[in-house]
Amino acid sequence: MSTQHCFRTSGLSGERITMKISQGIAVVLALLVAAPAVWAAEAAKEVVCFESREGGASDVLQREIAPGLLNVRCSPTTGGVLWWGDPYDGTVPMGEMPIEADYSHAEAVVKPRSAKLTLLPICGVACHNGTYPPPPKNKDPRKLTMHMDLVPDSMNLQHGRGAIWCLDCHSAKTRNKFIGHNNELYDFDQPQKLCGKCHGQIYRDWREGIHGKRIGEWATTGKKRWFVCTECHNPHDIQQGKRNSGFVQLKPEPAPRLPKGVYNADHERHHLQKGAAHGEAKPASGGH
Amino acid sequence: MTNKKIPVTQPADQSSCSCSDAQANPACEMPDDNVSESRRGFMKDVGGLSVASLMGTAALLTNSDEAQANTEWAEWFQGNYRLMTDEEKARAVARLERRYSSEYGKKVTVDTTPAQDGVLFGYALNIQKCIGCRRCVKACVQENNQSRGEREIEWIRVLKMEKGDFSVGKMKDGYPGDFGIQVGGNAYSASGVVLEGEHYYEPEKVPDADAFYMPIACMQCEKPPCVKVCPVRTTYREPDGPVVVDYNWCIGCRMCIGACPYWARRFNWGKPNLPKEEMNPNTHYLGNRPRMKGVVEKCTFCIQRTRKGRYPACVEVCPVGARKFGNLLDPNSEVRQILAKKRVFRLKAEMNTYPKFFYFID
Numbered sequence: 001m002s003t004q005h006c007f008r009t010s011g012l013s014g015e016r017i018t019m020k021i022s023q024g025i026a027v028v029l030a031l032l033v034a035a036p037a038v039w040a041a042e043a044a045k046e047v048v049c050f051e052s053r054e055g056g057a058s059d060v061l062q063r064e065i066a067p068g069l070l071n072v073r074c075s076p077t078t079g080g081v082l083w084w085g086d087p088y089d090g091t092v093p094m095g096e097m098p099i100e101a102d103y104s105h106a107e108a109v110v111k112p113r114s115a116k117l118t119l120l121p122i123c124g125v126a127c128h129n130g131t132y133p134p135p136p137k138n139k140d141p142r143k144l145t146m147h148m149d150l151v152p153d154s155m156n157l158q159h160g161r162g163a164i165w166c167l168d169c170h171s172a173k174t175r176n177k178f179i180g181h182n183n184e185l186y187d188f189d190q191p192q193k194l195c196g197k198c199h200g201q202i203y204r205d206w207r208e209g210i211h212g213k214r215i216g217e218w219a220t221t222g223k224k225r226w227f228v229c230t231e232c233h234n235p236h237d238i239q240q241g242k243r244n245s246g247f248v249q250l251k252p253e254p255a256p257r258l259p260k261g262v263y264n265a266d267h268e269r270h271h272l273q274k275g276a277a278h279g280e281a282k283p284a285s286g287g288h
Numbered sequence: 289m290t291n292k293k294i295p296v297t298q299p300a301d302q303s304s305c306s307c308s309d310a311q312a313n314p315a316c317e318m319p320d321d322n323v324s325e326s327r328r329g330f331m332k333d334v335g336g337l338s339v340a341s342l343m344g345t346a347a348l349l350t351n352s353d354e355a356q357a358n359t360e361w362a363e364w365f366q367g368n369y370r371l372m373t374d375e376e377k378a379r380a381v382a383r384l385e386r387r388y389s390s391e392y393g394k395k396v397t398v399d400t401t402p403a404q405d406g407v408l409f410g411y412a413l414n415i416q417k418c419i420g421c422r423r424c425v426k427a428c429v430q431e432n433n434q435s436r437g438e439r440e441i442e443w444i445r446v447l448k449m450e451k452g453d454f455s456v457g458k459m460k461d462g463y464p465g466d467f468g469i470q471v472g473g474n475a476y477s478a479s480g481v482v483l484e485g486e487h488y489y490e491p492e493k494v495p496d497a498d499a500f501y502m503p504i505a506c507m508q509c510e511k512p513p514c515v516k517v518c519p520v521r522t523t524y525r526e527p528d529g530p531v532v533v534d535y536n537w538c539i540g541c542r543m544c545i546g547a548c549p550y551w552a553r554r555f556n557w558g559k560p561n562l563p564k565e566e567m568n569p570n571t572h573y574l575g576n577r578p579r580m581k582g583v584v585e586k587c588t589f590c591i592q593r594t595r596k597g598r599y600p601a602c603v604e605v606c607p608v609g610a611r612k613f614g615n616l617l618d619p620n621s622e623v624r625q626i627l628a629k630k631r632v633f634r635l636k637a638e639m640n641t642y643p644k645f646f647y648f649i650d
């Protein structure tokens with residue numbers, strides 16, 4: 001059960017491959033192609049769990065950072081990170097801070113996301129170095145010539161309710177950068193600068209620590225790792241259907257143990273079922 | 289209510305100077321003329337014991353039956369934590385570290401870091417953001433050495449709540465039927481009905497579109513009813529906010545559990561089941577050190593972490609960043625920003641418990 005959730009054996013992403021390369025295990029790559037069974041056995045030893053959002057963007061490889069101290073401890077049932085041994089593991093200084101806020105007193109670090117995006121350095125030099133397809137004339141969704149595998153949700157972009165599309169955020173010329181309204185370029189590690197252009201109120205909340213996630217020291221002057229927008233939100237499908245919360249649905253951790261002598265939670269389900277009927281059949285509401 | 293404020297009547301200073309400083313400090317030697325041989329011997333023993341306890345850290349992993357027995361013997365005669373002198377605390381800590389280290393097979397530290405001046409911990413939870421994934425619950429269990437398995441104890445409960453409905457159209461619907469809780473209106477006409485909170489929800493995915501989720505743990509009240517009822521005064525409020533329990537002084541009467549309006553306290557009905565490999569060795573005396581059978585435990589805002597500057601475990605683990613923590617006395621802290629800018633409520637505010645746990649919405 002744990003392997004099913006913790007180690008994704010299918011849907012191999014570019015991010016996973018980067019991790020492998022960074023470890024210098026090129027052999028594993030060969031194994032990946034040749035023998036999935038061997039790969040599964042190999043994967044059983046290493047635990048990959050996700051920090052905030054599932055699906056590769058916030059995956060972290062479990063390892064020992066000091067004798068007896070793991071960088072993260074993961075949930076055996078859902079594969080989510082439950083505990084950080086070192087909250088600053090693998091982070092870099094956030095760099096230039098928003099000018100409106102005074103952060104000279106605090107130390108802010110982020111986990112560079114570009115390190116996980118395999119093709120990012122290649123985008124800049126190899127394929128899209130000055131030569132790129134002619135700019136499309138409208139913003140209708142279309143199949144990408146090359147990268148359907150990279151952007152599986154390109155045909156179903158759920159962001160901006162049809163008003164925006166790929167090249168409103170991604171630079172057409174410098175493919176490894178974001179682009180703003182005034183053709184200014186932003187790094188993939190600093191997506192908040194781009195996102196904040198439209199989502200100003202949320203950006204201000206994030207800057208002040210009301211929105212978003214930080215780990216590390218609680219003191220205002222303490223060192224904190226800030227989670228940037230794309231570590232929790234997938235900008236390509238941010239409108240999550242009915243709930244529209246901007247956060248992908250997750251498998252929850254197991255429910256608490258029932259009290260002694262109680263064998264099921266039907267007393268709650270009873271309410272739930274009635275509740276469902278109550279919600280659907282409007283005239284019946286109120287119980288009469 | 290720190291130990292600083294309580295007048296110390298224990299003979300800590302005497303015992304520390306009577307043996308080692310006797311020659312250097314004549315004032316220490318003076319009372320010795322008036323004490324009998326047995327008393328002098330007693331004082332020497334005390335001095336020897338304190339030296340032994342200091343050395344105890346080095347000899348942590350040596351586990352002899354005699355030491356074990358001595359430890360348990362001494363624990364029975366240990367005082368209330370708030371009345372202990374610093375020396376007594378050091379001895380108690382050394383005893384506990386020795387016992388836990390041998391029991392769990394690793395180097396366990398028991399911290400006694402006191403509250404900092406100018407710090408009052410506050411907690412804020414964005415109830416609109418919570419997705420009910422229960423990761424805070426499990427992170428808390430790992431961090432705070434709660435009992436697992438058969439005797440599972442979880443300090444945080446996440447309630448799945450039906451979304452409320454206050455529509456005008458329902459104003460005349462009358463009294464709720466055979467289920468649910470009346471919302472608003474009066475005894476004769478409710479303005480709406482909500483269902484009771486669900487503890488044991490287990491869908492494939494959360495959040496459910498029709499629900500919101502309300503995590504509940506200790507509210508760290510400023511006027512805690514649990515503290516008022518404790519007959520032995522083992523539970524009390526620390527100067528920086530958390531309500532804590534001195535497990536050794538707890539008699540297990542469970543009065544506090546009955547008094548708490550938030551269902552925040554848990555009782556160890558049996559010996560807690562804490563696997564060695566999962567035990568968190570960084571503990572605090574008033575926080576996550578392993579508990580014994582028959583004592584009450586509760587959330588302490590992760591006192592072992594927050595006193596050292598780290599966020600509580602549940603704050604760090606929340607995947608949606610719904611949980612915020614900080615110093616209420618610092619106007620720039622995250623919690624103060626929330627109090628200033630967001631719509632905030634406290635659970636059961638009408639009980640006048642003045643919780644330091646705030647729920648807010650965007």
